[in-house]
Amino acid sequence: MTLRQAIDDASLHIARRDAELLLAHLLQQPRAFLLAHPEAPLPSALQATFKTLIARRAAHEPLQYITGNQEFYGLDFHVDPAVLIPRPETEHLVEAILLWATQFHDEHTLQIADVGTGSGAIAIALATHLAGAHFYATDISTAALEVARHNARTHGRENRIEFLHCDLLEGLNERFAQGLRLDAVLSNPPYVPADDAATMQPEVVHHEPHTALFAGADGLNIYRRLIPAAHAALRSQGLLVLEIGYGQRDAIANLLTGWHNVRFLDDYQGLPRAALAQRP
Ligand code: GLN
Helix, strand or coil: CEHHHHHHHHCCCCCHHHHHHHHHHHHCCCHHHHHHCCCCECCHHHHHHHHHHHHHHHCCCCHHHHHCEEEECCEEEECCCCCCCCCHHHHHHHHHHHHHHHHHCCCCCCEEEEECCCCCHHHHHHHHHCCCCEEEEEECCHHHHHHHHHHHHHCCCCCCEEEEECCCCHHHHHHHHCCCCEEEEEECCCCECHHHHHHCCHHHHCCCCHHHHECCCCCCHHHHHHHHHHHHHEEEEEEEEEECCCCCHHHHHHHCCCCEEEEEEECCCCCEEEEEEECC
């Protein structure tokens, strides 16, 4: 069987693009290799393995959990079912922080917390672009923190990111008591309303971690606790950046009553996706 035949067969069961990416993953080659060598033979042992990968994808397992990686902000991240797969929309949070950070030059080591870091994608992308900043990346899941630590090592950022196993910002309480105040708190928390599970893609609802997705009946449970916690943790004028879900803009604006410069950034579909606010 040739590579082209293997892809043609797989395309009967899964999207052709996914078939190509899975075969490229199996061969440890870039996808372009398949186009360059369509008549190359696929050894029978690999044919059998390819079949199992196709079956997993046909059963709605996300491609990224099968290949074990996802690109985010130009970097490659290891992912497994302990972590949410980084989404392109979340790159807006990274951009917002990078834009805000330009005003500080190098005179000040920014202290930035990433709450619910998951794969570590946000903190690691920021650490890559903010040479001076120090990061606190928290998660309630030890399995997620293992993935995040692995990614930080891969990208050589483990020296500037402290990983903390805790709820929200609680792992920093001792340091807050000693006077630490943060320059920025950012988070892509769980924000999906529980009832949405019925209408979500099986890739998401049957495979991604529910603790990273769902946050009570209205999806706002984490924001209700995180916004006051961030208020206590930030210095005056410190920045809060939150990813928000569909239709949550007004509720978030309400929770941010009393904060300064509250604004929202739209995602690639033109929907409000990030909330920004400064602590008075
Ligand atoms: N945007 C994600 C989704 O719709 C959810 C991410 C989150 O809850 N932080 O699948």
